[in-house]
Amino acid sequence: MVGSDASAQSEVLFENPFHIEDLQIFDAETMRDMLACSHAQLSSRMLADSLHNVSSALIMRIMQGVPEAQRDQFQQELQQPLSSEEIDQARNQTLNTLFWELIYWKTPELYEELTVGERLHEGIFQSIQSDLKDKVVLDAGAGSGRASFEYLRYGATRVHAVEPSPGLLRLLRKKIIDRGLEQSMFPAAGRFNKLPLADQCVDTALSCSAFTALEDQGGEAGLLELRRVTRPGGKIIIVWPRTEDHQWFGEHGFQYVSLPVQEEMCVHFRSFDSAVRCARLFYAHNPAVLRYLQQTHKPEIPFSIIGMNPPRDYFWLAV
Numbered sequence: 001m002v003g004s005d006a007s008a009q010s011e012v013l014f015e016n017p018f019h020i021e022d023l024q025i026f027d028a029e030t031m032r033d034m035l036a037c038s039h040a041q042l043s044s045r046m047l048a049d050s051l052h053n054v055s056s057a058l059i060m061r062i063m064q065g066v067p068e069a070q071r072d073q074f075q076q077e078l079q080q081p082l083s084s085e086e087i088d089q090a091r092n093q094t095l096n097t098l099f100w101e102l103i104y105w106k107t108p109e110l111y112e113e114l115t116v117g118e119r120l121h122e123g124i125f126q127s128i129q130s131d132l133k134d135k136v137v138l139d140a141g142a143g144s145g146r147a148s149f150e151y152l153r154y155g156a157t158r159v160h161a162v163e164p165s166p167g168l169l170r171l172l173r174k175k176i177i178d179r180g181l182e183q184s185m186f187p188a189a190g191r192f193n194k195l196p197l198a199d200q201c202v203d204t205a206l207s208c209s210a211f212t213a214l215e216d217q218g219g220e221a222g223l224l225e226l227r228r229v230t231r232p233g234g235k236i237i238i239v240w241p242r243t244e245d246h247q248w249f250g251e252h253g254f255q256y257v258s259l260p261v262q263e264e265m266c267v268h269f270r271s272f273d274s275a276v277r278c279a280r281l282f283y284a285h286n287p288a289v290l291r292y293l294q295q296t297h298k299p300e301i302p303f304s305i306i307g308m309n310p311p312r313d314y315f316w317l318a319v
């Protein structure tokens with residue numbers, strides 16, 4: 001889930017097209033998970049402030065997902081008088097916090113259009129091939145499968161692709177059927193803190209640009225789950241981690257691998273029009289991106305122009 005995935009970058013580079021009523025797209029379990037974590041980016045107070053003067057349908061939808069222990073406080077926060085400026089500010093913060101989740105759930109095709117061009121360093125798969133070949137693997141936060149299919153290509157016999165977003169799961173299932181891989185790739189709904197797998201059932205647990213140190217995007221609970229489903233002697237591998245999480249992974253015993261590059265890595269879009277469309281949405285607040293496209297007229301953008309660490313590194317942990 002998470003490069004330009006939700007979790008990969010922290011700065012607000014995007015132009016947010018969503019409205020507060022779009023929060024109705026989330027089911028109760030997803031909203032509960034986003035609010036339940038003590039260090040989650042979405043706070044109960046911020047959400048309540050953003051819900052002033054919204055439809056009763058949205059209020060009811062959100063209340064279903066508010067953890068029971070927070071409901072009384074949440075109701076009180078909904079009644080707090082706020083100025084229109086304070087409401088607008090809370091809505092902007094809420095929508096920016098949930099931007100990537102909204103992309104996953106409401107417009108997964110836009111996410112697919114972006115990530116199809118974020119090609120992972122080939123050396124990653126070559127480096128971890130011994131952990132893939134003839135192995136049963138998990139791809140946690142699989143998205144629409146950009147890494148899942150690579151795991152099969154490098155010899156995995158079975159891939160459990162777990163993803164919480166119904167929209168991304170729909171895209172993933174279609175790809176699996178179109179490629180005739182129903183007997184080797186198995187998509188399932190699930191989150192890092194509640195993987196729908198039995199204990200010690202995979203040889204290698206991987207997550208590509210999705211798992212972070214944040215509780216609602218992995219964290220301690222997510223790492224415990226990855227350990228639970230991985231067989232003794234197996235590995236947990238986090239591909240393309242956020243730079244700000246390097247210390248966290250190191251403190252949890254992970255080893256870091258960064259692969260060399262011969263030439264600058266770029267995002268390769270399907271077309272020039274697609275590149276411009278993605279630049280205006282995902283990198284709107286980095287004018288250098290659109291300027292680069294206008295100067296080169298090529299459907300590619302160097303990661304250095306975007307301001308992102310290129311997808312050439314990973315952490316691994318022996319179980």
